[in-house]
Amino acid sequence: MKTMHSGRHGQRGKDAGQNEGREARQNPAEMDGPLLGGEELALLMPWCRKVDFAPGGVLRQRGLHYRDMLLILEGEVRVDLGKSGAAHQIMVGPGNPIGEIGFLQGLAATADVSADIPVSALELDDHILEEIGREYPQLLTSLLRRLASTAEDRTSYNLLLSEAGAAAPQQDCEIRLCRDEALLTRARQLRYEVYCRELNRQSPGADHEHGTWSDALDDFGYVFVALEGGEVIGTLRANLSSEGDIGFLETLYNMRGSAHHPDETAICTKFVIRRANRVGLAAMKLVAAVVAFGLQHGVAECYIDCIPSLKRYYQAMGFTPCGPEFLHRENGPSYPMKLDMKRHGRTLSR
Structure with missing residues (x-):
């Protein structure tokens, strides 16, 4: 204790x-x-x-x-x-x-x-x-x-x-929490690569001159990255609602109706995996790291949004829809989803 x-x-x-x-x-x-x-x-x-x-x-x-x-x-x-x-x-x-x-x-x-x-x-x-x-x-x-x-x-x-000792088993990727501007920049570059180059999305967060994507949530967010061979192949950002203004997402995700908000809620955004690595463990390892981080910091509910084709994937992890479908600026039609951390967090964080 x-x-x-x-x-x-x-x-x-x-x-x-x-x-x-x-x-x-x-x-x-x-x-x-x-x-x-x-x-x-x-x-x-x-x-x-x-x-x-x-x-x-x-x-x-x-x-x-x-x-x-x-x-x-x-x-x-x-x-x-x-x-x-x-x-x-x-x-x-x-x-x-x-x-x-x-x-x-x-x-x-x-x-x-x-x-x-x-x-x-x-x-x-x-x-x-x-x-x-x-x-x-x-x-x-x-x-x-x-x-x-x-x-x-x-x-x-x-x-x-x-x-x-015996050789340690090799992991497909390593998960890190960004602790310096250089690694954070690489995460922002991957966002730009996927959103703007691959998906051809337009967004005020895109910096076309430097090839990066960022917004105000980076200012108090916890940005996790998946590294493979020294390359950033995935990234996921978490924000604790108690630490800053999460803007319109609070309304979009119907968070105000939760008894846990804002002291025990978090949002996950900018979940991006490089196209060549989408069949692999990077996505689940990022989710596991962020969920474990949320449990450490008393998060009872975690919110995210997903495109319709991935709705069942998120539901299989324990997320449930928490509002009507909306048009996401980068991803297109999307659903707000909520995870009960007390019920599913321990399993997902393993």
Whole structure:
């Protein structure tokens, strides 16, 4: 179980760091040396939320994406890569980060992390790092440089573990949450490729000069991409209704009549798969990642729209029509659909 304390940002966060991992070192009896000392942690505390975990509490869960990272203040956590043997577990103590690689690079968690004894930690997200950068740039610079060092060590160690064991099964594609402008631009380029070049749609979101497609929902959206061989082959965007104005979609999807709206609803838009990859796992992997992300953040209902030929496909996943057919600017005739996350979310997120 986790509890939260107000720092400068204590009023913000609905759910702070429940689940990602680090990599392992030698065995559970060995502690990783601290990345940050007590003085540096004290400097960070005014900006961060403080979160507490009871013994057994989950800080990170392998395979999920997170929008924050943690710095341990007190206690110890167990990092488990899910492989047999003590070499695949470590104990991590005060001054060390949890989930920094996934947070900074948009990767899914690579390990399960749980509290071995009562644990207190500082939670950092994009907004907090941005404010620290404005008001105390030296502190942010120091933090990012140290994170780069520890991330290199941990990534290298993970590679050694993978090479030492049996070969891991190859996945058709990797799902990432966009964490930088370069990857987000590639997602926008794929939207343009499909909407404007393949489907010959016209839209105010199209930037014909740069070959990209974007709109205001990108400003507070979570854009997931499917990568295969380093190429973006699919993308899906999620927006939490509680975090911004979703515009006319609120009415189009009949969301105002829901008891869960706006605090526990989300919308999914810009679901695009490159034509050559539409027969494959990319679409379902993107849906699974976004549904898992929604469950992490307390989403009870997820809304999307689909063309008539895909209506049964969405219904098979658990979506139900939630309004009359309408004319979508990019997709043409479409149906608004709603997913009961409490009923279907766990199954879809596997």
